Amino acid sequence: MKSPNRYGVFLCQGGHGGQESLDFKRLRWTAEAQGVPVFEVTQACAQEGAAAVARLTGEGGFDSFILGACPLAGPGGPLAGELWRAGLKPEMVQHLDLCQKPLGQTGQCLVMDGGALALDQALVAQAARFQPESREMEVSRRVLVLGSGLLALKAARGLLLGGYKVLLITPGRRLAPPEPLLGLEAKLEATALARELEAAERLEVVSRGELLRLAGSSGGFTATVLDRQRRRWTRRAGAVLVTQGPPTRLNSGDTGLEAGPRVVSLSDLLIWLSSPEHFRKKVPRQGQPRVGLAVGLGQEASPMSLRAACLAARGLVSELGAEVTLFTSQAKMAAPDLEELTQEVRGLGVVFVKFDSHRPQASPRPDGVGVSYFEEILGRELSQDLDLVAVDEVPGPGQAWRGLARVLGLAASGDGSLQPDQVNALPTASARAGVFLLGPASGAWDLPAALDQVGQALAGVRALLGQGKARVEEGRVRVDRRRCAICLTCVRVCPRQAMGRQDRRPEANPLACTACGTCASECPMEAIQIAGQDDQRFAREIGAAVSKSPSGLLTAPEREMLVFACANSAGPALAAARLAGRPWPSGVRLVQVPCAGKVDPAYVLWAFQQGLDGVLVLGCYEDACHSLTGSTWAAYRAGHLRRLLTEAGCDPRRLISAGVAPGMHAQVMDMMEQARQRVEGLGANPLKTQARVREFLSRFTVRIDETYAIAG
Amino acid sequence: MDLQDKSVLVIGGGLAGITASLELAGQGVRVALVEKDDFLGGQAARLACKALDTCQKCNGCLAEPRLAAVLSHPGIELWRRSRVEQVVRNGRGFTVRLRQEPAYVDPERCNGCGQCLEVCPAAGEGALRAPLIPGDRPRLAISPTSCLYFKDQRSTLCQDICPEEAIDFGQTPRQVEIKADALVLATGFQPYPAATKERLGHGRVADVVTALELEQGLRDHGGPVRPSDGRPPASVAFIQCVGSRERLGHNYCSRVCCGYALRLGRHLRSRHGAQVSIFYMDLQSFGHALDDFMAAARQELNLIRSMPYDVYQGHGGQVVLEYQAVSGQPPVKGRFDLVVLSVGMAPNPDNPQLAQACGAGLDHHGFLSSRPGVFVAGAATRPLDMAEVVAQAAGAAQEALRYLEECP
């Protein structure tokens, strides 16, 4: 077992002379009252001050400490370097902004109002601090690759070079199948790679295979595979790369361009064009063939479709002398050298017809297609008779694709992407830790972008699996077996699918878990605790945030508000706002949480019960949440809580929740100020007097376990 | 093959350089990160959150956490205000000579009290700059291009007043040699210099700004302002493709401008009540649920497929845009409180010299490409948005790691 956390408190006196104020003394007393050693230092924001902190920390043998000082002494300040130099870890400091003075102004440093309360809270947090013990965890060095095209082969090659084993599963018969939209170079490269990998030792290829099940989680998946001989077998794998995309359909929109003998897909046209004879057989005609290319007339297209259309147009004109018209809406040029390619084909005589609000109408016949349209630039109706129209393709996810999504434990969106529509998902991340999405699996990327993703996924695999042993932190998420009712709520709500089952009981995989705390907040039995961030800690912290009225019940209570700030967005934004010199609104206390998903409804109720006049939950915007769904849970709970508050006779407007981005330092203090004013306008929390009475009485009674109070 | 003994020099401290540095340092490689500016972050640190009530997925928040991680990473050595002077390749490795300009401000002493700002006669010209990300150091940096001391060697008001004695004009540049087993070039792009397009009025008409200026204003002040009177604009026009898609010049699409203009436009409308028009050739928007996004944009914004050919100051403080709405009909004059030029991503002008010094590839647009031992990350390779920059840079770092592992 670990030894208990040894910690101390450093208080910065500011620059010019010692602090004699009562507020400063209160800080000292607050720490001393808890039996924590206190040191006063001069100018912790400067090198000498920081060096003194580092030296005293070393001498005191502390595991961690609180530094009460202005933001200048915080992260980015000289302390991290000094600690490092002293052989200590910069993570051991918890910085606490206690300074009233707006930065950028001269004069004596002042203790902010409510400073002693903030320190009291920080001491609670410090006492609960989790000192992780890391251990090595065996992970599988085999990687499952789904797909067989250029991306799959590139990824497989990269993995083999990195020393991994590869199990490649493809529904097709062979490697490097035709991918006409990617162009000739891609085909040559894929074919060469397939040949190179033929003899690779650590590569196992299952052609015409199917992934039936993917159990387990990051680092230790178990894949059940059905092979060509209809045999089922299982393999362990540490990670999964999905390189294939959903099937496609013609992007005809309501133009009437339904597939038929003379309306084909762009891919088919490109295959026909592989030899002029082949094309002429398909489109027999004396003289100049007239071909239409339709790109982006239904859904908006991607640059990849436009590139493919331009390549087709070039082939049609130069090899067959065709007359080509390219119909498009927004010509998506945003790919390397595509602007130049379109100029080249225009130079060859290909006519571009662009539509903004109109669309052409087509009437396909067995031997041709009539197209009529309103030309928006000329402002006239035109019509054309064409021998063939090739239409671009968009994902048309069907049963099979959704089936694969289900096997992978992911959801396919309407456009077939397996990715959550989320900023932090970046191009390759999925909602299941250890499953990476490349190219068409996550969207309509052009080839260079998809190739970049191979590199990113390889980096992800290396970070995850390393040389077969991963360092993980032991015991972050603890499931209390006596309380757990095996309802598996946690398994369902975990945004990273880190909660799995071990001997039927829920257990978090430390490789996948981000300690967001969503499971802990949702568990109906309060059976889950996040080490260092447990309910007891937050209950105490919330309790400490309420000003005690030493003179009994009679003092007029000022408005007090509690802010739960997500450490990924609101925390940094607030710190940056302080650094940019914006003052902290008075009467507002901060509780930092790892994710808005950690804000248990009980915490909010507890805060009101304690007499706080308002609660503000500041988290990431929903689609920018670092733990994917934490903010979604927070929003859902806020709705629920407002109903509860109404029932309890407490104005629901006292609970405010908002999204913040870490760069919003110019706005975040205003948001807090607005919230504070709203709460101010609502008057005192009716529960406050009650809370004060209780607090007064509690001095004469035995304390009840706060966790139990919350759970009950 | 042990990565702990290897070192990599990363040139450029924007999102790409930061991402590559973190990837490399995460595998135990020692990293020296070289940034020519006083501060880290590059362009990404100038961009604002464009959320409505909901996130618009502009990627504006990707840089902060990565920057904070770099600033406190013990395995990444930062060389701010530094440029590469010479690169000598010896076998598989490199010896790089850096020149570091003096800071004049001691980052460990300066506490940002701002007394220097109060006395500086050139503060308005940007002689003292604050970091892009508030956590970066020093709290204020002296810019030799605007600071008067560097004109006459007499103006030392700030040095005299600084209570922490953090300012020292006596400092001189220094040169250092750094050995590295591989190089990463993450020198990014240059926002297209809008003033080159005379007719679009940047620099000539007060209320014509670049998108970057608008973004930085949103980030620093929380809302848009008209430069001429400091008031929020009620009507805003964006002109797309400024410095992109030109036959003679930057003959490529910059990929990010339509996306940021549509998002900025929706943000200005929903959060600040402005009427927004966007003038464009083709809308280059991408991403998940694109059709829903575009449907909302079409409803909220006035999207006009035409490129204004003249921009001038009108009466009543508004800016006039002349454009052709339908061919063959007389031109239309639009009046707006603020005109925003959606500047594209031009290649960094340092690229030719960097390519030659380091042995990287240079394409005909002026962007860089990787060669064995020299890996190019981020928007230095081609126009990319920030999510793509992160992906690309992680991949480039991966290539670098593989190169290091192959080393004897």
Ligand SMILES: Cc1cc2nc3c(=O)[nH]c(=O)nc-3n(C[C@H](O)[C@H](O)[C@H](O)COP(=O)(O)OP(=O)(O)OC[C@H]3O[C@@H](n4cnc5c(N)ncnc54)[C@H](O)[C@@H]3O)c2cc1C
């Ligand atoms: C107006 C505008 C708005 C944008 N909006 C968005 C948006 O909303 N969403 C989005 O995803 N993307 C947006 N982008 C694109 C985004 O800015 C880029 O993708 C991203 O910043 C590129 O990062 P980078 O690190 O590759 O380059 P940069 O940010 O350019 O970083 C390069 C760094 O290298 C340094 N450097 C350069 N040369 C040298 C040298 N010779 N020696 C040493 N250091 C050097 C520079 O000082 C800089 O710090 C926008 C771009 C513009 C112009």
Ligand code: SF4
């Ligand atoms: S803490 Fe978050 S990531 Fe970890 S198991 Fe619980 S819900 Fe999943």
Ligand code: SF4
């Ligand atoms: S910065 Fe952009 S991506 Fe991030 S929360 Fe704001 S709108 Fe969303």
